[in-house]
Amino acid sequence: MTDFELDYMFMERVAMGSATMMNYITLVFAMVTASYLVAHQLNRTMMITVLTLFSAFAMWITVISMNATIDMAAAAAVIADRASEEGSSLAWHAAAKPLAKATVPFAPIVGVILHLGAYMGTIWFFFQARNKKLQFG
Secondary structure, eight states: OOHHHHHHHHHHHHHHHHHHHHHHHHHHHHHHHHHHHHGGGOOHHHHHHHHHHHHHHHHHHHHHHHHHHHHHHHHHHHHHHHHTSTTOTTTTSGGGSHHHHHHGGGHHHHHHHHHHHHHHHHHHHHHHHHHHTOOOO
8 A cells, every 4th residue: 555545544534533423423412402302292112212213323323433443543553654664755644743653542442432421411311301301492
């Protein structure tokens, strides 16, 4: 793989990870909004259906995001290795910098923690809205 292809793959994985995180944030805020507006009106069957759909899509997006960040971290490690070679055209790359070498391997873990935190917070909010009968207006 050429340096250009490696850089392109890295950037594609960063873009994919960012896009899936944005999709996840959209899903979370849609659930928070729905919880605020209608959680108190749902019967047990509808509540289970909504929570199951939310949980399934949240898990799916989390897995996609985790895979993208794992690939990104692996590409960053290869970029860092290649950048240390004499005559490399990747020495300029952010993934080759010392801070990136120390932090990028933790990106998948941090991403999963963020996803799980948002998931648990959203479920908590759903039940708070349901129990307190929060509603618009």
